[in-house]
Amino acid sequence: MNEMTELEWFRSEVPDLDLTGVRAEEHRLLSVLRDAAPSPERAAGRRVPGRPRRALRLRVGLAGAGLGVAAAVTAAVVTVTADGEPGAPPVVHTMPVASVQVLKRAADHAAATPELRPRPGQFMVFESQTMDPVDSNSHDRQARYLARQERKIWLPVEGDATHGVLWSKTLPPKPYPGWPIPPEARQDVGHRSLSKAADFDDRAEHLRNDYAYLSRLPADPAKMYQHLYTGLGNGPEADAQAWQNVGGMLSEAYMPAAQRAALFRAAAAIRGVTTVGRAVDAAGRTGVAVALTTPGSGVREEYIFDQKTYRYLGQRSVVTDAEQAGAPIGSVLTNSAQLKVSVADQAPAVD
Numbered sequence: 001m002n003e004m005t006e007l008e009w010f011r012s013e014v015p016d017l018d019l020t021g022v023r024a025e026e027h028r029l030l031s032v033l034r035d036a037a038p039s040p041e042r043a044a045g046r047r048v049p050g051r052p053r054r055a056l057r058l059r060v061g062l063a064g065a066g067l068g069v070a071a072a073v074t075a076a077v078v079t080v081t082a083d084g085e086p087g088a089p090p091v092v093h094t095m096p097v098a099s100v101q102v103l104k105r106a107a108d109h110a111a112a113t114p115e116l117r118p119r120p121g122q123f124m125v126f127e128s129q130t131m132d133p134v135d136s137n138s139h140d141r142q143a144r145y146l147a148r149q150e151r152k153i154w155l156p157v158e159g160d161a162t163h164g165v166l167w168s169k170t171l172p173p174k175p176y177p178g179w180p181i182p183p184e185a186r187q188d189v190g191h192r193s194l195s196k197a198a199d200f201d202d203r204a205e206h207l208r209n210d211y212a213y214l215s216r217l218p219a220d221p222a223k224m225y226q227h228l229y230t231g232l233g234n235g236p237e238a239d240a241q242a243w244q245n246v247g248g249m250l251s252e253a254y255m256p257a258a259q260r261a262a263l264f265r266a267a268a269a270i271r272g273v274t275t276v277g278r279a280v281d282a283a284g285r286t287g288v289a290v291a292l293t294t295p296g297s298g299v300r301e302e303y304i305f306d307q308k309t310y311r312y313l314g315q316r317s318v319v320t321d322a323e324q325a326g327a328p329i330g331s332v333l334t335n336s337a338q339l340k341v342s343v344a345d346q347a348p349a350v351d
Helices: 003-013 019-036 068-073 101-108 221-228 236-248 257-267
Strands: 058-062 076-080 123-138 141-156 165-175 192-196 274-280 286-294 299-305 312-319 332-344
Touching: 101 257, 101 286, 221 236, 221 257, 236 257, 236 286, 236 299, 274 299, 286 312
Parallel strands: none
Antiparallel strands: 058 076, 123 141, 123 332, 141 165, 165 192, 274 286, 286 299, 299 312, 312 332
16 A cells, blocks of 8 residues: 555545534633633632732643544644633743842742741741831822831631731821821821731632642742743733732742742842842831832832841832832832741631
């Protein structure tokens, strides 16, 4: 049997392709994808305010049952985003050479502190101080100030923030640059409260920051770099979001030293990240900061480290463009200080 005869014999064994069937199967699979996406009703009760959403990319092989060899030969791969728009190719992020020395030194020192080893059912406990801007409208008068808090939060070793508990105490406010402190800003100074840590938490799986999830992340910097860019494209906005993802894994979050070192090395490779030198956290501790400016915001997001031990201290946002940010250059608009991290067997009861 010559090669042409073999080809003709093979083709005779393959049933004619029914494009109607293929299209029907494609429609069915896309409908399944749409049905699997969380609706607003399903998402209710599980959202953490202020957490960004990401595009979801699924790769689906369209091989219809009953189409045999022909369907397998013509199987297509469709990329689907969270909004159901097909056709966008997946983005593969390759980690460039890391260049930020402070983060590389932080990685080298990651194992220098005693390791916490929480067990399932326990809680990670984070004590901190924070400062955040507040816009107030009282008696038809607009006001701005910087609200300050002392915080202690219990977060489950495994699970979302709705199972956590937050204790907070209101500290004296600070003026927002160029604005006087309004009277209402001082009304609750000294007030203490105990409540659920969050009413909603619908973060995507790759945005989880509970210990159980973070401890399963790769200890390889290149793979950690890919994790930071999960669901993101290319360009400055993607880099800024990846940088924010780093902060989400540092603030009120804890991971083993191996993953922490990988995170710092991966963060050092994000394009646009620089060392900005001296920085003071919300508790008044002086350290050295690394930062990236968010496009269009006029603000750079800084992560602060101890100058000797390279232990993570906190985060702050600093104005780099007065017109975009609406505040003088150098103004600190948000600030935090992570003071203590520990493990507890249980969290306080909330009424």
